[in-house]
Amino acid sequence: MTSLPANRPERRLGLVIDLDTCVGCQACVVNCKEWNTGGYPAPLSDLDPYAAEPSGAWLNRVHTFEAGDGAAGRTVHFPRSCLHCENAACVTVCPTGASYKRAEDGIVLVDETMCMGCGLCAWACPYGAREMDVLGGVMKKCTLCIDRIYNEHLPEEEREPACVATCPARARHFGDLADPESGVVKLVAQRGGMDLMPERGYKPTNKYLPPRPRRDRTGTTGAPAALENAAPDGGFLGWLDRALSR
Amino acid sequence: MHPASSVILFTTSAGVGYGLLFLLGLAVPTGLIPAERWLGLAAMGLALGAISLGLLASTFHLGHPERAWRALSQWRSSWLSREGVVAVITYVPAGIFAIGWVVFETADDAWAVAGLLAALGALVTVVCTAMIYASLETIRQWHNRWVVPVYLAFALMTGALWLSAVLHLFGPGTLWSDLLASASVLLAWGLKLVYWRAVDGDTGISTPESATGLAAFGTVRLLDPPHTQENYLLREMGFRIARKHADKLRRIALAVGFAATLIFSALAVLTSGWPAASAAVLAALSGSLGTALERWLFFAEAKHSVMLYYGDRAA
Structure with missing residues (x-):
């Protein structure tokens, strides 16, 4: 059923992504691909993977942006994946009933046995979170690793999305954004977590933490501003300095 | 698109x-x-x-x-x-x-x-x-109040042009159907001009700054794209035509779909017998071709908000 859940889901599972600590290493991209091409329910296929122009479906992409200029500017690595929106337009446009948003935890999924591969949901998503699996003929998207987070065959500490598990900078956090006691909600409150394209009103579940303010007052570390002249006038070092300065 | x-x-x-x-x-x-x-x-x-x-x-x-x-x-x-x-x-x-x-x-x-x-x-x-x-709110050239009237007017226009042609070929042509065809050509392309004016004047509501949340630092520029080859998003939503080609293609669509069609359709009104029948058929053909061109432009000129993550400045 492609109508959205009548009530706001009591649990809203999602990611909090820290743009301050992301180092752009692409580990989350690769581990996402690795897990989702081998796991539920069918491969995440590539076209011509070993040819000159490979192309394929990936559920997580990391862009790198420059924001601002000069000393005030930043280079920001920016992971982009499904935000599991509350007003998920990709779900309501689906004509077949393949796309749905789960009432119990807010995760947006595609039933690949029903999808006819029309691509309309990818048009409806403002964030480019959905990519067509050309070989499979169905739409693919982030499942929030539903086959990991609820997987009782995995040790409890591994029940988190593949991208979160692999991040070496701990820039990705997984949790329930509807639970005021959860770590992710506290992180969002503490760091001013934000929505992407808030003006469009899709109400993403995932939040992004902005880069922290720069600490420019290096003087407070106690280090001298410059090294002192060891032998300004005379002595052996003074003679050496003058000799070498000629 | x-x-x-x-x-x-x-x-x-x-x-x-x-x-x-x-x-x-x-x-x-x-x-x-x-x-x-x-x-x-x-x-x-x-x-x-x-x-x-x-x-x-x-x-x-x-x-x-x-x-x-x-x-x-x-x-x-x-x-x-x-x-x-x-x-x-x-x-x-x-x-x-x-x-x-x-x-x-x-x-x-x-x-x-x-x-x-x-x-x-x-x-x-x-x-x-x-x-x-x-x-689709993600594509401002489509999320526009003139889209529905334009689709209706072009369906009416091509329907009326073919009706006029069929009536000339399989019966006596009727003045009302020929006049309706001419009038619908004016209506459809008139609405299309209004649509073009509306989308050209609309700059959209989102920017790379709002898409990344980095507005506080200043202008956001794409430094490194996330992949080295085209992906589905770029193939499907990155299609664009240069502004100057868009202008030229609009003029071609107007020449074929509007000017030629209106002339043929007027000839069907003014003449009778086989010249009128041929003119009505030509009007239907050029009107349909012009509509296909218009539809091609409807896609090719449309830009998707995801392209903000790939270097577009507004959506």
């Missing part, structure tokens, strides 16, 4: 068919067009043939065409599903209306009701087709 030939053929051909069905469903029951067998066979054959060709073409680009029947299930939320449902339902009164006209040579009583219902179905189907595009 990528101008897929299957979708251009679908919207153009189905537009011809539904426009024609709409006019036939109104004009035959009211006696403006005689319920004669061979005229009915030609006119309804063309209308239902164009509709069926269009609907068939719409399944060409699917990853799983055998699952297309599932698209009839989600009419509560999806305009694509609504379109499918109304399109299928419309075949019922259209088929009954065609049987009455071609087999029994009548369009009275219950047959008339079928004709009027078919006209209504045609109208609603075109509205649903247009709403598939107009409901």
